[in-house]
Amino acid sequence: MVLKNHCDGVLAFGGGSSIDAAKAIAACVTNTKTAQQLAGVFKVKQAILPLYAIPTTAGTGSEVTPAAVISNSESHKKEVIIDPKLTPRMAALDCNLMLELPPAITAATGVDALTHAIEAYISTNATDHTNELALSAIKLIFKLLETAVTNGKNVQARQSMAMASYYAGMAFSRAGLGYVHAISHNIGAKYAVPHGIANAIILPQVLDFSLPNIEDKLANLARLTNIVDNGVSDKNAAKTFIAAVRQMIKSMGIPHYFENLEAKDIPELARSALKEAHFTPYAVPKYLDQMGCENLISKMMKA
Ligand SMILES: [Fe+2]
Structure with a gap:
């Protein structure tokens, strides 16, 4: 054409x-x-x-x-x-085009932006500039994503999410993404799961796994989003941040498992995810091997 x-x-x-x-x-x-x-x-x-x-x-x-x-x-x-x-x-960002978006798509795409910002922030390729962009995005998403989902006509929430998406996109363009996206692309393609939903299921698991190497960064995010007071230790603040991410995802009606994920598919999914993560510009803070990735993915099966 x-x-x-x-x-x-x-x-x-x-x-x-x-x-x-x-x-x-x-x-x-x-x-x-x-x-x-x-x-x-x-x-x-x-x-x-x-x-x-x-x-x-x-x-x-x-x-x-x-x-x-x-x-x-x-x-x-x-x-x-x-x-x-x-x-x-x-x-051109015009939030008026987004006012009619259904809640499920608003939630899924919003979590995609959150994932971009968090993966960029914990990337070992992050710079001061990408951190500034990622932090701005995370702050806006924690403040207004749930409002955009429950009250789609709220122009301020829609505008903030459009900006958050833009900031997060700029951040990961330079700092890169991580295992959430590597696993998400492969599971999403295999079982036809929307990208944002797949990210929402994978994100808390990857944060749990990466926690020992990013405790200070996640603690910083907990303080930035006012989830904890300044006096809370890094260890507790980081765990509280992951719990808050889980809670936000749950409150938007997104499950914590993949309905169709089967054990027999996990080795190949892990192989493809690691190939994507390790041969493209994914600068992850803690490395996964084949067995570790299989274990991680198995936690996303329906119990
Ligand atoms: Fe994405």
């Missing part, structure tokens, strides 16, 4: 998947390659068609990131194209 009509630009309008699809289209056209051929890091050699994004959900941050997640319908795996050339030239 783009070639047939001699289009000289692409306007992406929609949620994260639509914007990712637009990125892939804009890159495939100028690079004369398929999306699968461009999957990986820095494989986009030619500048993409000029791309502009108008997100209609708040969470993916795709409007400001250099990544596009694509699904392979044959292998049921998700692949990621990562290249700075994919970053849209401009993004």
